[in-house]
Amino acid sequence: QVQLVESGGGSVQAGGSLNLSCAVSGYTGIRNCMAWFRQVPGKEREGVALIYSGGGRIYWADSVKGRFTISQDDAENTIYLQMNSLKPEDTAVYYCAAPSPGGRCRMTDFGYWGQGTQVTVSS
Numbered sequence: 623q624v625q626l627v628e629s630g631g632g633s634v635q636a637g638g639s640l641n642l643s644c645a646v647s648g649y650t651g652i653r654n655c656m657a658w659f660r661q662v663p664g665k666e667r668e669g670v671a672l673i674y675s676g677g678g679r680i681y682w683a684d685s686v687k688g689r690f691t692i693s694q695d696d697a698e699n700t701i702y703l704q705m706n707s708l709k710p711e712d713t714a715v716y717y718c719a720a721p722s723p724g725g726r727c728r729m730t731d732f733g734y735w736g737q738g739t740q741v742t743v744s745s
Contacts, residue, residue: 624734636743639708644718658703660716662715670703673701675696679692
C-alpha cells in the first residue's frame with residue numbers, strides 16, 4: 623500500500639520560509655518522479671513542481687520559480703519543497719504525489735496522494 627505523508631506546513635508572515643517534507647513508503651515498481659501540488663478551496667488543484675528520479679526538475683507554476691526548490695533524498699525516500707520569500711497568494715493545502723503505475727510523469731499521471739499540509743502566509 624502506497625503511503626505519502628507530508629509535514630512541515632504552518633503559518634508564516636510574508637517573506638518567510640517553510641520546508642515541506644513528504645515521506646514515501648510502499649511504492650513498488652519504478653518510480654520515475656514525484657511532485658508537489660497545491661489547492662485553494664474553491665479552485666482547481668495546481669501543479670507546483672516535479673522532480674525526476676535522476677534529479678531533473680520542472681517548476682510548473684511560474685509564480686514559484688526562483689522562490690521554491692524541489693529536492694529529494696533517495697536514501698530516505700523523501701522529497702522536499704523549500705519555499706522562500708513566501709507570499710499570501712502561496713496560501714493553500716500542499717500535496718505531494720506519486721505517479722500511478724506506468725505513469726509518465728505528466729500532470730495527469732499522478733494517482734497517489736498524501737493527506738496534504740496547510741500553508742498559510744499572512745501579509
